Amino acid sequence: MSKPIALNMPLVVLLVFLSTATAVSQTQTANAPAAEIFTKADTNNDKALSREEYEAVRGTTPEIRRDFFVFDLNADQMLSEAEFASIPSVGGPQRGPIPDPFAEIVEQLLAIIKKQAAEKPDVADKVEFLTERFLVAFQKVSNERPPARIIADPDQDGIVTLDEAKRFFEIQIGIRRVDGQRLRFDDGRLVNNNLFLYADLNANNVIERQEFIERTFGGANVAEEFKTADTDKDEQLTLDEWCTVSGRCVEDPILNFLSYSESTSFWQSPH
Numbered sequence: 001m002s003k004p005i006a007l008n009m010p011l012v013v014l015l016v017f018l019s020t021a022t023a024v025s026q027t028q029t030a031n032a033p034a035a036e037i038f039t040k041a042d043t044n045n046d047k048a049l050s051r052e053e054y055e056a057v058r059g060t061t062p063e064i065r066r067d068f069f070v071f072d073l074n075a076d077q078m079l080s081e082a083e084f085a086s087i088p089s090v091g092g093p094q095r096g097p098i099p100d101p102f103a104e105i106v107e108q109l110l111a112i113i114k115k116q117a118a119e120k121p122d123v124a125d126k127v128e129f130l131t132e133r134f135l136v137a138f139q140k141v142s143n144e145r146p147p148a149r150i151i152a153d154p155d156q157d158g159i160v161t162l163d164e165a166k167r168f169f170e171i172q173i174g175i176r177r178v179d180g181q182r183l184r185f186d187d188g189r190l191v192n193n194n195l196f197l198y199a200d201l202n203a204n205n206v207i208e209r210q211e212f213i214e215r216t217f218g219g220a221n222v223a224e225e226f227k228t229a230d231t232d233k234d235e236q237l238t239l240d241e242w243c244t245v246s247g248r249c250v251e252d253p254i255l256n257f258l259s260y261s262e263s264t265s266f267w268q269s270p271h
């Protein structure tokens with residue numbers, strides 16, 4: 001199991017928000033590479049930015065001050081390079097990862113099954129389960145399509161390895177869809193899979209042009225959006241192609257959270 005995250009208030013607020021976020025349509029502006037700005041800002045070369053170092057390169061607007069507070073994920077009053085790179089206005093479309101509360105839950109589940117199954121701690125990372133026993137243990141007797149035994153044991157060898165168990169948990173919790181493709185990005189963005197499922201009227205796991213135009217709530221340029229996203233020009237969008245359409249196809253709860261907090265006076269003065 002990974003080391004538990006030391007939760008602090010801004011992270012808790014942000015993570016709770018991630019679980020309930022709705023779609024947003026905002027753009028990000030990339031500046032110089034985050035690592036380059038970080039190195040320049042870190043004048044005493046201690047591999048972390050104090051608030052003074054941060055503001056010296058970024059300014060002192062309320063939004064800039066807010067970002068120092070929100071993305072100081074371990075609440076040590078300093079920004080590590082990783083924390084700095086996760087700020088949307090720093091990293092832009094290539095912004096860095098933030099902790100995913102759903103991934104942490106999966107790690108906790110894996111730790112539980114390892115502890116229960118391993119006779120000795122040093123073999124805990126090698127435990128395997130008979131597929132039927134694994135599914136009984138998790139009471140997966142549903143009529144899912146594909147069946148739970150295929151979701152849990154995709155190579156159908158009758159054994160659920162730890163990697164397969166992790167994938168199974170990630171599917172149950174919504175990190176991946178049933179075919180294993182990721183629905184949550186490391187930088188906090190989420191695939192709008194509900195809209196994908198709604199749009200996919202013929203349920204063939206791709207979005208044809210007509211489905212996209214008629215069922216994705218696009219605006220006047222919806223046909224142009226489809227054309228741009230359909231990179232291989234086969235007249236249908238795979239999930240990867242779908243994810244290139246920002247706004248309603250991919251949600252960004254981080255930007256949404258930040259846009260809500262801009263309306264408060266909390267960030268107006270030093271605190």
Ligand SMILES: [Ca+2]
Pocket residue numbers: 072073074075076077078079080083
């Ligand atoms: Ca920090």
Ligand SMILES: [Ca+2]
Pocket residue numbers: 153154155156157158159160161164
């Ligand atoms: Ca297997």
Ligand SMILES: [Ca+2]
Pocket residue numbers: 199200201202203204205206207208211
């Ligand atoms: Ca379809």
Ligand SMILES: [Ca+2]
Pocket residue numbers: 229230231232233234235236237238241
């Ligand atoms: Ca395509």
